Amino acid sequence: MQKSYSFSVRLAAWLLSAILIVYILYMLRETLVPLTFSVLFAVLLYPICAFLESWRVPRILAITIAQVLFFVALVGLIYLASVQVISFGEELPRLEKKANYWIDQGQDFLSDNFGMSRRKQLTEGRKYLTEALKNSASILTGAVATTTGTLASAALVPLFVFFFLLYRDFFRQFFYKVFDSRHKRRVDQAIKRIYAVVQGYLVGLVSVILIVGVLNSAGLLLLGVPHAIFFGFFASCLLLIPYIGLLIGSLLPALMALVALDSPMYSLGVLAVFGVIQVLEGNFITPYIVGSKVSVNPLASMIVLILGGQLWGLSGLILALPVTAIVKVIFDSIEPLKPFGYLLGEAEDSKPIKIKIPTLTEE
Known part of the structure; x- marks a missing residue:
């Protein structure tokens, strides 16, 4: 009876603790999200800082150099993406003309096969468009508010990363005090494993994005889809959203193929190519590169x-x-x-x- 009662108390304590943790994570998400990203970025930049410090570079200067290198790499990626976006923007007039052609074809199909006149199609289209605009007003307002808060929090990430790297020995001493000096070796092993897991995951994720980007681009080039490299790497970057990111990224090149090329079969070909790559990524590429780390x-x-x-x-x-x-x-x-x-x-x-x-x- 005593054991049963003790287990009930422990179970109640676990459930209450889980509820409290979830509540805190939700209520403080605007603060905890940038802090969590900062921890991951700090772990990613730690090898650069450690290498520079091994050459007797002061820690503050080493951290600054590591952050500048990361910022330069990020700006380079943004520049390459912007070049592709500008090139894609030059195709918009031609795409608009082709889109109007497909809309006319769709209206003719509905009129010939379902007896729906063009006037009725326009009426129904306006009705659904009006409803969509009404529903999107609240979504847009929430998105703007969320984006503003996210950008404001993202501005603090470099500062958090700087202090996490600067005070890493201080945090280590804190964990020694929390878990008692007798468990110092176990604490060191846990910290090393956390570093290895996070670095392995981030490096592996970048490797998977590059491999999948190359495969996506090659498949789109074979199909003759315009701006294949941009769409291929854009879809691969969505692998940051596991399981569904690549499928979401396939919709834009499929739409591009539908509008820019002569047959809707190219759009189906794009979906088929991305489906095969999704299978390869989920069953072979990611488990082999990232799965052993996480x-x-x-x-x-x-x-x-x-x-x-x-x-x-x-x-x-x-x-x-x-x-x-x-x-x-x-x-x-x-x-x-x-x-x-x-x-x-x-x-x-x-x-x-x-x-x-x-x-x-x-x-």
Whole structure:
């Protein structure tokens, strides 16, 4: 009776703690999201800082150089993307003319096969467009507010990254004090594993984006889709949203193929190419490059992605897997939490447990 009561108390404490943590994560999302991104970026830039410091460069200067290099690389990527966007903008008049042609073809198809006159089509189109505009007003307002808050928070990320790198030894001493000096070696091992997991995930993710971008671009070039490289790498960058990012990225080049080329079969070809690449990415590329670094089983990955999206929106989808990988390392390092770390990890191959059910004669 005492054991049952103790378990009930522990279960209630776990549930209350989970509810409190989820509530805090949701209410403080505008602060916690940039902080979490800052931690990941700090881990990513740490090897550069450590290398510079090994050459007796002062820590503040090393951190500044690492951030400047990261900023220059980011600006270069933005410049390349802007060049492609400008080139794509020059095609808009031709695309508009082709889009009008397909709209006329669609109206003729509806008129010939379903007896829907053009006037009725226009009436129905205006009705749905009016409803869409009414519904989009609130969505646009919320998007503007969210974007403004996100940009304001993003401006603090470089500052957070700077201080995380500057005070990394201070934070290490803090963890020593929290977990007692007797567990100093275990704390060091956990920190090293967290560094390895996060760096492996980020480097692996960049590698996957480059590989998938090349495959996307090659497939679009074979189909003759205009601006194939831009669309290919744009879709691969959406891999930041696991499982569905590449499928979302296929819609724009499919629409481009439908408008710019002579047959709708090219649009279907684009969807087929991206579908094959999605299968390759999900079953071979990402598991081989990233999966060995982030040992979280697929079921747990899907659950945390759903929860992350509900808590923090798009940022939650991006941060769900690396944060879960960090949490798993922490669970594996603390004895009472090891069962939860086991639950998040990859399932081990084991023989099924045989349970013998007694028969009536045996009873």
